[in-house]
């Protein structure tokens with residue numbers, strides 16, 4: 224699925240941003256509304272390197288990005304935010320993530336809205352790409368960064384997804400190996 228970048232366009236209205244990783248459980252920004260939400264055509268994968276949160280430039284950790292997959296559903300949380308909040312989010316997601324426009328299905332309002340999502344695509348220098356679940360777990364177990372251990376990122380994400388009623392086999396398999 225081709226998304227268009229939202230970076231060139233200055234957003235002047237409150238905008239929905241879809242969170243599928245740490246944006247679900249680490250909400251260090253103000254929002255106007257928060258809703259369970261789904262986007263279509265993407266799946267979560269621990270394929271992005273983290274130099275600044277769960278690892279270091281010398282020893283990057285692994286965090287989630289979205290990888291295109293036809294008809295896949297990815298459940299997360301959408302936040303309606305003021306345009307000024309993007310300064311904080313762009314800084315937080317600066318290690319390889321870019322903002323893209325995407326359609327978001329809001330569960331409670333039963334409505335499709337146009338919003339944005341941060342995706343770290345394979346062209347970014349911190350992208351690490353696929354590995355077996357065992358390799359991912361081994362890598363994550365030994366990684367630490369300024370935001371804490373890489374293991375904690377996985378466990379908090381797994382717990383948050385459970386609370387949302389989302390079953391994500393990739394995340395659950397990793398969690399099982401890390402517990």
Ligand code: SIN
Pocket residue numbers: 241242243244245246247286287288316341
């Ligand atoms: C997100 O949560 O939506 C982006 C990835 C992350 O910050 O973990």
